[in-house]
Amino acid sequence: MKMPFVSLRPEITRTHALILMGWLEDKRVTRYLSDSRSVSRFIAQAVDRTQTPILTHLFNQRGRFFMTYDRNDVPVGFVRLVKTGSECEIVLVIGDQDNWGRGLGGSTIREGLKLAFLDMRAETVIAKIQPGNIRSLKGFESCGFLRKAEMPTLNSLYMTSGRYLQLLREGVLAKATDIYVTEIDKARLQSLIEFEQGAAVVELEHEIERAIVVEPQHVAHNVVTMNSRVVLQVDQDQAQVELVYPQDADDRSGKLSILSDVGAAILGYQEGDAFDWRVGDRTRRIQIDKVIYQPESFGNFHL
Helix, strand or coil: CCCCCCEEECCCEHHHHHHHHHHHCCHHHHCCCCCHHHHHHHHHHHHHCCCCCECHHHHCCCCEEEEEECCCCCEEEEEEEEEECCEEEEEEEECCHHHCCCCHHHHHHHHHHHHHHHCCCCCEEEEEECCCCHHHHHHHHHCCCEEEEECCCCEEEEEEHHHHHHHHHHCCCCCCCCCEEEHHHHHHHHHHHCCCCCHHHHHHHHHHHHCEEECHHHCCCCECCCCCEEEEEECCEEEEEEEECHHHCEHHHCEEECCCHHHHHHCCCECCCEEEEEECCEEEEEEEEEEEECHHHHCCCCC
16 A cells, blocks of 8 residues: 655644644544643643744653644644653654545654654654554554553554664565665765754665665666766756765755755656655655766766
């Protein structure tokens, strides 16, 4: 099953808070949310005690809080990640019952795991689910969670970082489209991201980990590798860019850093591939129209 695109965004406004309160007033939504009363009370207090339009700092006092957006940039749920030591508990809600059964929960779990393991550097992610919540139990297990303990009132499921990376590399947690990276590019990019931070870095690490690794001599000529020149279409806008390392980036000449949103997005895709990606505060449709130049196809294996 192809999972729908979702993105997790940390900025929380008063409008978001009011949407959240509406979801939490629906008994069908809160039926299996063990801390629904405390969450709802916290949200109400946050809205009442401040008049500022941005409430992000308040929502992140007890962990990290994200709104879940669908392909059309509409809020459909939320995720909370609470890290204690090396463990991180994940709590998520898809707020509107009309969206249940569309795969948004599974996509949200995958995005939450990406942040927990690759950004927060958790060693284990835990989900605590009531036994009657069959939909959530199946959703977490389909994403690779294992049952740790079963009690009359609560099931505890878990995933380790090692299992996460294994499932990612096997394609269980990745997008449907395969991507490819050369051995040299992977080694260089792994060294690069050790010293960088930010959302694009998390996405880049995720893409490197899920990519099929090939020898530079054997990469297909129409794959986007480092220092390739590519014709892209982003929504309705077409542009020619060169994918480069950060020190070589120059927007005026079309040299696009691998640590930019679009740069991290296009690595490893082939001509004709099209996919959704969050660019800034919007979801964009990116298509690889043509690979004009690829170093490896010209015997330049060490650019």
